Amino acid sequence: MVAGTQSNDTVVKDIISVIQASDLGWTLKRAVQDELSKSFVNVKDIKRLVPVFMKESGWDIKVRNIVFMYLMTHIPAPHPITPPETLKEPMSFIRNAQARWEKRILKSINTMCTEKNIPLARMRTIREQADFTQKWKDMTFSDENMGDIRPVYAPKDFMEVLTSLSSPNYTAKIYDYSDVNERSGTSVWGLIQVRLHLNTTQQLRxxxxxxxxxxxxxxxxxxxxxxxxxxxxxxxxxxxxxxxxxxxxxxxxxxxxxxxxxxxxxLGVNLSPLSYQYYNQLRASVFKYELLVDRLFLQDVRLTAGNHEAYFVFEDLVVQILLCFSRDTQFLDHFKSTSASPPHAYTRNNMGETDQTVVYPPNGIIPFHGFSLFIAPMCFIWSDPVILYNVFKALYTRFFFRLHSLSSHPQGILSLCQQFETMLQTHQPQLFYHLREMGSHPLKHAFNWIMHAFAGYLETSQLLLLWDRVIGYGTLEILPVLAVAVFAFRRNNLMEVTTPSEAEAVLQDVSSLKVIPLLQYCLYARILHPV
Structure with missing residues (x-):
C-alpha cells in the first residue's frame, strides 16, 4: 500500500494500467499468447501454466521492476478535498512565483517571434521536408540564419528569481549570525531566504x-x-x-x-519494437513541422555541447535527440505532479480565445542555455539514438526537470541551493563570510554546477561516476554536497583572494577534480570542518 489514502485495490489497478500502457505490456501480452497457443497446452491448465511461464521466461522479474519503479515514483492519491494546485505545490507563494516565471518565459518567446518575424510553428513545404530528411545525419548547420537567435533564459536569470523569493510567513534574523540550523534550512548569510526542511550533514552521511x-x-x-x-x-x-x-x-x-x-x-528503461516505432514517429514530425524551439535547441548545441572539447563530435546526435524531444507529448504527464505547467499558444486565427490554445512546444518544455549538456555526456555510452533518447527521457522525468522549476520539493533547485548554502555556512563560516563580504557570494559560483548537474564542468568520466550515484541513490542531493566539497577543497586559495574575479578564477575550472575521493573526504573525513 502506497499511502493511507489509497487502497490496495486502487494501487493494483493503477499498476495494471501502467503495465498495459507500456511497451513491455504489449510485448508481454504477445509472449503469453504465443506460449498459450502451442498445441500441447490444455485450456484447463492455463491458470497453472501462466505463472510457471512468467517465472521460467524471466517475465516475473520485468513485471516486478515496473511495480518497483511505480512505487518509487508514484505520488499517492490526495485526500478527496485536497485542491489540485496544492498537490502540484503546497506553498502558494512558490506556486505564484513559478506562474510568474512561466509568463516571463512565454513573453520572451512571443517577443522573439515578433522581432524576428518567425512563427511559433509552421508546416515545411514538400521540398523542405525532402531536404531536411536528407540532412538529418548532418543537420547542426542546416539553418544559416542563427546568429541573432538568443536563449530564452540563462541560469543567471533563473537564479535571480530564486534569490528574490521570500516566504510571507517567515522573516530571517538579520543580526543573529548564530541562528544557523541545518535542519530548518536557515541560512542568515545566504541568498536563498525560503525556509525549507533540509537533511543535516549527519543525515546525509x-x-x-x-x-x-x-x-x-x-x-x-x-x-x-x-x-x-x-x-x-x-x-x-x-x-x-x-x-x-x-x-x-x-x-x-x-x-x-x-x-x-x-x-x-x-532506470527501468524497457526497449521494444514499439520504442523504435515511437521514435520514428517523432522524427517524422520533425521532418514535417518546424518549431521556433528548434532554433533555440540548435543554437544551444552550438554554444555549449558543440563548443565543448569532449562533446563537439556528438553535435549531430544531440540535435537529433533534442528535436525529437520537443515533439514528445508523453512528457506532459509529468506536469500533473510538478509545480510547473506547460506553456500554451493560440491556434491560427483564434488569438485571445482561451479554449483555442495548444501546448507549445508539444512537450511543454522551453529550453534554457546549456540544456543540451544533459544529453551530450551520455553519447559516450550509447550511439543508438533510440536507446539514448529513452535513457534521457527517464533521467529527465526522474531528476533533471527539478533543476529548472520552482518547488519546495527536497530535490528541487530551491532546496538544493539552500542545502549548499547551509552546509557551507555551517562548516566553513569563515570562508562563506569572506566571499560574501568580498561581493562574491558562493552560490553565484555554484549555481551553474547544480543547475546543470555538473554537466559541462566535470571531465566526462568523473561526471558519469557522479550520475551513477544520482541514479543509485535516487536523489539529486549529492549535487550540493559536491559543490560544498569543491569550496572546502579550495578553501586555502579562496581565503587569499581579494576580488570577485580572483575567486572566479579559482573556481572556474573543476574539470581536474576527482569526484568520488572528494565526496568521501567531504562527508566522512570531516573536511567540511575548518582546521
Missing part, C-alpha cells in the same frame, strides 16, 4: 553511507585498474535483471563497459 571508505568505490579504489570482483558483481546484477539490485550496485559506481546495461536496468 547516513543517506550516502555506501559512499564511505568502508566500501569499494569505482573512481577511488581502482587507481591501479578495474576490480575483477566488482566487475563480476556487475555482470550478476545485469543477469539478475532486477532494478533495485542495479540501483544498489550504482551506489558504488560501475565501469564504462557495464554502464549501459546497468543504467537501462536501474
Amino acid at each position: 547516513v543517506l550516502f553511507s555506501n559512499l564511505s571508505t568502508h566500501h569499494f568505490q569505482t573512481g577511488a579504489d581502482d587507481i591501479e585498474g578495474p576490480n575483477p570482483e566488482w566487475q563480476r558483481l556487475g555482470v550478476k546484477a545485469v543477469q539478475l535483471g532486477y532494478t533495485p539490485t542495479a540501483q544498489r550496485y550504482l551506489q558504488q559506481g560501475c565501469y564504462p563497459t557495464q554502464r549501459g546495461d546497468i543504467w537501462l536496468l536501474a
Whole structure:
C-alpha cells in the first residue's frame, strides 16, 4: 500500500494500467499468447501454466521492476478535498512565483517571434521536408540564419528569481549570525531566504553511507585498474535483471563497459519494437513541422555541447535527440505532479480565445542555455539514438526537470541551493563570510554546477561516476554536497583572494577534480570542518 489514502485495490489497478500502457505490456501480452497457443497446452491448465511461464521466461522479474519503479515514483492519491494546485505545490507563494516565471518565459518567446518575424510553428513545404530528411545525419548547420537567435533564459536569470523569493510567513534574523540550523534550512548569510526542511550533514552521511571508505568505490579504489570482483558483481546484477539490485550496485559506481546495461536496468528503461516505432514517429514530425524551439535547441548545441572539447563530435546526435524531444507529448504527464505547467499558444486565427490554445512546444518544455549538456555526456555510452533518447527521457522525468522549476520539493533547485548554502555556512563560516563580504557570494559560483548537474564542468568520466550515484541513490542531493566539497577543497586559495574575479578564477575550472575521493573526504573525513 502506497499511502493511507489509497487502497490496495486502487494501487493494483493503477499498476495494471501502467503495465498495459507500456511497451513491455504489449510485448508481454504477445509472449503469453504465443506460449498459450502451442498445441500441447490444455485450456484447463492455463491458470497453472501462466505463472510457471512468467517465472521460467524471466517475465516475473520485468513485471516486478515496473511495480518497483511505480512505487518509487508514484505520488499517492490526495485526500478527496485536497485542491489540485496544492498537490502540484503546497506553498502558494512558490506556486505564484513559478506562474510568474512561466509568463516571463512565454513573453520572451512571443517577443522573439515578433522581432524576428518567425512563427511559433509552421508546416515545411514538400521540398523542405525532402531536404531536411536528407540532412538529418548532418543537420547542426542546416539553418544559416542563427546568429541573432538568443536563449530564452540563462541560469543567471533563473537564479535571480530564486534569490528574490521570500516566504510571507517567515522573516530571517538579520543580526543573529548564530541562528544557523541545518535542519530548518536557515541560512542568515545566504541568498536563498525560503525556509525549507533540509537533511543535516549527519543525515546525509547516513543517506550516502555506501559512499564511505568502508566500501569499494569505482573512481577511488581502482587507481591501479578495474576490480575483477566488482566487475563480476556487475555482470550478476545485469543477469539478475532486477532494478533495485542495479540501483544498489550504482551506489558504488560501475565501469564504462557495464554502464549501459546497468543504467537501462536501474532506470527501468524497457526497449521494444514499439520504442523504435515511437521514435520514428517523432522524427517524422520533425521532418514535417518546424518549431521556433528548434532554433533555440540548435543554437544551444552550438554554444555549449558543440563548443565543448569532449562533446563537439556528438553535435549531430544531440540535435537529433533534442528535436525529437520537443515533439514528445508523453512528457506532459509529468506536469500533473510538478509545480510547473506547460506553456500554451493560440491556434491560427483564434488569438485571445482561451479554449483555442495548444501546448507549445508539444512537450511543454522551453529550453534554457546549456540544456543540451544533459544529453551530450551520455553519447559516450550509447550511439543508438533510440536507446539514448529513452535513457534521457527517464533521467529527465526522474531528476533533471527539478533543476529548472520552482518547488519546495527536497530535490528541487530551491532546496538544493539552500542545502549548499547551509552546509557551507555551517562548516566553513569563515570562508562563506569572506566571499560574501568580498561581493562574491558562493552560490553565484555554484549555481551553474547544480543547475546543470555538473554537466559541462566535470571531465566526462568523473561526471558519469557522479550520475551513477544520482541514479543509485535516487536523489539529486549529492549535487550540493559536491559543490560544498569543491569550496572546502579550495578553501586555502579562496581565503587569499581579494576580488570577485580572483575567486572566479579559482573556481572556474573543476574539470581536474576527482569526484568520488572528494565526496568521501567531504562527508566522512570531516573536511567540511575548518582546521
